[in-house]
Amino acid sequence: MISVIALFIKSTISQGIPLLFGSTGEIVTEKSGNLNLGIPGIMYVGGISGIVGAYLYEHSTSAPSAFLLILIPLLSCLIGSALMALIYAFLTATLRANQNVTGLALTTFGVGVGNFFGGSLLSFFNEKGSISTLETAKCFKAYLPFADKLGVFGDTFLSFGFLTYLAIVIAVIASWYLNHTRPGLNLRAVGENPATADAAGINVIRHKYVSTILGGMIAGLGGLYFVMDYTGGSWTNDGFGDRGWLAIAIVIFALWKPISAIWSSFIFGGLYTIAIQMPGLSSSSKELIWMLPYVVTIAVLVATSLRKKRENQPPASLGLSYFREDR
């Protein structure tokens, strides 16, 4: 029995981590008033950039170093997702395009980019089959050597690669940054009331850029985690599925709080696990369980709208572009 529970927890954690990266990234973005619906696309691009970087490195050398096996995919993932977020920031903050349209377009684009390179990369090298970067994945999945010696506990909680813990650390740091630092206060002011922030001498546009790009990079790591750790260094087209949208749902579920995003991600991850791994489930009940996170999110939305507690509302200028002369 214990082993079943342990297995469930393990699976829940690995399902929850990409969601946590995505939702933390989206929260950081939304706090600046940018509703970046391009996050699902950015996560695809983060994943494909990481795996392409890994593939190119693995195939360029016969004796890859573990350090570069980590660094190169990490950097290419961050650069790829930052570029995606930069497109979004430029369109919405500088050109003041509609945020929803831009975000949706970016998601469509990002999924396409991921599938295109994922499906055709090998043909550039005249190879067949699908991308696999086993050496890199091994490095990403490496865990502390003493975890094995700690029995069930070690196996359940300590047997993950570094990205798993990084996700939690980033969420905690994001929470601390937003709530307990001066720049965090300024950033929240930009998302709540940009005109006031502007009058207080805060550079609104710069804040929107920085937090959108930073948020995009965090979310992109979710894609990297998925291809390296979760699937073990291989790419399947559309394999990432709708996890990006689930991450956005978590932002609402967690009421824009990165700390709440941690446990929310694991709840959602748990539901995912049940749907996939519960033995004897018919396909229709699987679909129903898959639906649960969204149903819960809608319930949370209804509940918070009814309670009207101001702290639980989205940033007041979320989705609006800022233009000084509009005042």
Add this chain to the structure above:
Amino acid sequence: MGQVAIELKNITKCFGPVVANKGINLTVKKGEILSLLGENGSGKTTLMNMISGIYFPDEGHIFIDGKEVTITSPKDAFQYNIGMIHQHFKLVDVFTAAENIVLGLQEKEKFNMKKVAARVAEISEKYGFEIDPNKKIYEMSVSEKQTVEIVKVLYRGANILILDEPTAVLTPQETQKLFAILRRMRDDGKAVIIITHKLHEVLAISDRVSVLRKGECVGTVDTKDSSESSLTEMMVGKKISLNIERGDAPKEPIDRLVVGSLDCYNREGIKVLKDVCFTARAGEILGIAGIAGSGQRELLEAIAGLQPVRRGKILYNNPVNGAQENLRDKTPLQIRELGVRLSFVPEDRLGMGLVGDMDIVDNMMLRSYKKGNSLFLEHKEPRDLAERIIDELEVVTPDANTPVRRLSGGNVQKVLVGREIAAAPTVLMAAYPVRGLDINSSYVIYNLLNQQKQEGVAVIFVGEDLDVLLELSDRILVISSGKVTGLVDARSTTKEEIGLLMTKGSSMPERGAEHD
């Protein structure tokens, strides 16, 4: 009284062809309260915005502590220790008072909300504020929010404080508290400038008064040597003849609209109309005079059915069947169909009445789309109307299909007023119809209103310029802080009389109650 804190020399500011400030000289000393007095549009706020870095003067020099300075942004103003408290508060609702106070500051020391709160408490104690640093803005009353704004500028070390109509939103008791705080600041050696047009407050709080009129400074006097009437005279100036052709008043006037004991509350729950009574007669122009924001907008909107009425009646004598109807029971659409038309020109012009992205024809259609039974819209009639308005009112536009947004302000107003008049109303309400228009366009509008009056329409004209009100109206209703303070005959009254009524008893509701 100490040395000069800030000195303005020969400040001029133009917005396009409009001169907002012309050659203004002003000095404020340390440890004094200076009132800046003037009618709407006399350039008070523009002048102060130049000190606080929102506008940049076209000409002139600003000296602070005897040194010439250039202020190009609110940040610069902070650096010279200038703090302005705007009429519209700039606060983040979900933040606490303390968080709003430190927003955007770049202090070297570690970010510690407890220290900030302590510092806020220290400032509050010094000047007598009552403020809870940990209270959220959205839980605060208007006066508390204002306090946060004042503490915010003090926290940033302001020595020169500018308050733009700080009492407009306060109750008399809160005003008294604010004044006590301002006096304490003065005694602490700060220079305080307060913009207001309430004469009794000027007399109560300030050491000196500078009066602006039409963008020019007409003089600075010591408060102790002045009185309400001397200040009013400076403020309104001598009467200027405009030669507007006013038709005769109707011999046997018919009451068209009877408004009785009207009470209205705005969205913030503040009472904006208090026991308003008046009658608008057919074939007459009833002018409404008052300082901006005295309830003019709410009054007109209440009649048009756009503003909920708490108490009172709005009776309409229908000329078609002679019946008397209460407009309070009717929807805006029903009211419009009775022939009551509102053309309101708000500050942003396009905010109400016209859709900026639609062309002139479509904007005409906004009033007629319900006509006819066909599934399809009737285009010909609105097009004819648009062409007629363009022709008769000399609207400058490439054609009738140009989006209204592309027209200049004056032309937008002509379209708006023209459309409402074309509906052959029985009551025509026009609020600030000539705001921002050049002389010629203004006369076109005056003539239109006079023409309507001759045709037996009851015209209600809310104006800003007293000279115009005096020459255009038959009777003038004066309101102050949502109360009627007088109803005068435009042919026999004087500018001074109206000026006094406009500023009478503004923040003292008790006095108004005694009149009843």
